[in-house]
Amino acid sequence: MIDLKFDRVSKKYRIYQESEQVPGKLRSLTRRLFGNRNDFWALRDVSFEVERGEALGIIGQNGAGKSTILKLLYNITAPTKGRISINGRLAALIEVASGFHPELTGRENVYLNGSLLGMKRREISRKLDNIVDFAGVSAFIDTPVKRYSSGMYLRLGFSIAAHLDPDILLLDEVLAVGDAQFQTKCIERINELRNAGTTIVFVSHNLGAVESLCDRVFLLRQGEIFRSGSARYAISEYEHMLTTTPASPSGNLTSVEASPAAEIIAVVFFNSKGFQTTMFATGDEVRVEVEYVVHEPLDAAVIEIYFYSIFGNLHTHFSTEVNRLDLSRGRGIIEFLCPELSLEVGSFNVEASIRRVGSSFTEHVDYKHATTVSIAKGKAVHGAFHTPHTWQRKRVESLECDDAAAKLIV
Amino acid sequence: MPSDGAPYALFAYAALLPWNYFSVGVSNATNSLTSHAQFVTKVYFPREILPITYVVAALFDFGVASTLLVGLMIYYRVSPTINALYAVPIILVLTCFSLAVSFFFSATQVRFRDIGVAVPLLLQIWLFATPVVYPLSAVPEHWRTLYSLNPMVGLIESFRQVIVMGNAPDTKSLVTSAAISVVLLVASYIYFKLVEATMADFV
Numbered sequence: 001m002i003d004l005k006f007d008r009v010s011k012k013y014r015i016y017q018e019s020e021q022v023p024g025k026l027r028s029l030t031r032r033l034f035g036n037r038n039d040f041w042a043l044r045d046v047s048f049e050v051e052r053g054e055a056l057g058i059i060g061q062n063g064a065g066k067s068t069i070l071k072l073l074y075n076i077t078a079p080t081k082g083r084i085s086i087n088g089r090l091a092a093l094i095e096v097a098s099g100f101h102p103e104l105t106g107r108e109n110v111y112l113n114g115s116l117l118g119m120k121r122r123e124i125s126r127k128l129d130n131i132v133d134f135a136g137v138s139a140f141i142d143t144p145v146k147r148y149s150s151g152m153y154l155r156l157g158f159s160i161a162a163h164l165d166p167d168i169l170l171l172d173e174v175l176a177v178g179d180a181q182f183q184t185k186c187i188e189r190i191n192e193l194r195n196a197g198t199t200i201v202f203v204s205h206n207l208g209a210v211e212s213l214c215d216r217v218f219l220l221r222q223g224e225i226f227r228s229g230s231a232r233y234a235i236s237e238y239e240h241m242l243t244t245t246p247a248s249p250s251g252n253l254t255s256v257e258a259s260p261a262a263e264i265i266a267v268v269f270f271n272s273k274g275f276q277t278t279m280f281a282t283g284d285e286v287r288v289e290v291e292y293v294v295h296e297p298l299d300a301a302v303i304e305i306y307f308y309s310i311f312g313n314l315h316t317h318f319s320t321e322v323n324r325l326d327l328s329r330g331r332g333i334i335e336f337l338c339p340e341l342s343l344e345v346g347s348f349n350v351e352a353s354i355r356r357v358g359s360s361f362t363e364h365v366d367y368k369h370a371t372t373v374s375i376a377k378g379k380a381v382h383g384a385f386h387t388p389h390t391w392q393r394k395r396v397e398s399l400e401c402d403d404a405a406a407k408l409i410v
Numbered sequence: 411m412p413s414d415g416a417p418y419a420l421f422a423y424a425a426l427l428p429w430n431y432f433s434v435g436v437s438n439a440t441n442s443l444t445s446h447a448q449f450v451t452k453v454y455f456p457r458e459i460l461p462i463t464y465v466v467a468a469l470f471d472f473g474v475a476s477t478l479l480v481g482l483m484i485y486y487r488v489s490p491t492i493n494a495l496y497a498v499p500i501i502l503v504l505t506c507f508s509l510a511v512s513f514f515f516s517a518t519q520v521r522f523r524d525i526g527v528a529v530p531l532l533l534q535i536w537l538f539a540t541p542v543v544y545p546l547s548a549v550p551e552h553w554r555t556l557y558s559l560n561p562m563v564g565l566i567e568s569f570r571q572v573i574v575m576g577n578a579p580d581t582k583s584l585v586t587s588a589a590i591s592v593v594l595l596v597a598s599y600i601y602f603k604l605v606e607a608t609m610a611d612f613v
Contacts, residue, residue, distance in 0.1 A: 036592065075454040075609050076452070076610045077609070077610040092453075092454075099448070099452065099453050117453065223544075
């Protein structure tokens, strides 16, 4: 059974551009009446179907059209072209607690928000205790929500929507709500709904949550479905997409400080054949040359390069820390050699630093983004990283049994 | 100030009461969509609920303020006649007309915010184009037809006639007002629903 269907849907927004010729307040009037407007297609010719009980994830960069799809599904706005059909009771968490009135108490807001989301009064009364318990705000339920902390606010908002029992649930970045414990509760609740056969459309930048929740994922780019497939596939395509436009090209570094005592000039990666590249595979040999220039002599310096995931997590680093360097004025190159790269598949931002290490302090003399390296599938990684290892057969014993049994085991 | 023989306080209040209902309802309803942008852009619900809420709230205020009219009538020893029952259909038509104007203004205001600024001024002018502080008889005869195109004329004047004067309303002007109100209500509701589809993009 098809729950949601997008049939060649497009959505156009108008964007206005200021005209420089018309001064002051007249500008807004002329702009409104005569234009200078450009069309912006937030979605172009998007078609898809979602079956009953399926969990669909939508990922993509900001402005790719993710929220527009949700808004169209939720009937907040109408498509410019195309048709949308929806089959079943739909509930959405576009932005939790958006329908709260600050002057009303928590209890009153449960009724207000619940009815906005499409619950009947009797249904809300029946679920009120569950909703309040889930949100963990029982002690404050008769306090106006304007006195709530932002966490309480959001928890109550999520809790109402989570108790809707819809056929189709639209989720937009809701898992960014509350502390770790509450997030776990949210995921449990979503999984519960999912197991009960609720169709889910989940829009998020939290790729981990998308991967664990969704059967199928769309990667949107500029209002079109760029890739569609399993969560793992779409996410890796997304990671690839994010890094094909690196923040700054390799070897062309921009300085943090105006005139530091020492500077990193270039960070260049070489593969095992000695070619300069930024494409490696797990398990490859990697050689990195870090070129620096020293303006004032540095004692006890450390040169390091860091590998950050695109989400800003530090994954590993190469460092000269064990043997501190005394750098005199002039230029030099430090070479790092890694016989077997243990990074998993993905793209990593490489940052380089020269640190000065004192007895009780450490200070970056220079720190800059160097380049982006992409790690492709090489040696298999199950888990977070590849661990270099070898193996051999230590002992082979053949059992004194008949061959037929041995074959059965094989 | 001529007041057709009734005490002026009572004369004026009996017209101000329905006028305030109209003007408070319309001016609040005009801003109802933009002032609840957080609902409009985040949650789906039939948008007409918002302007309707404000008109209904104004109707409630009208009910409360009516007690003062009763007090004035007791004070001036004006007893109502059976014609006072005409007040019910008059208020019904007035509600239709308020809704019609509210739908139109609130939907238009989503795109053209200046409507919200213009409406109070418009209502001010409208007040003087309606026999609230002066009697209908003060309007020169040859202007009367043009003047009566304003649906509020028939409604306000009829309300005062049936409550204070105890007369039956001028059926012709009341029916005209009712017809205009219903036609406008249907038209502005259709317009509202057309604008509703993309309201969230502009609000």
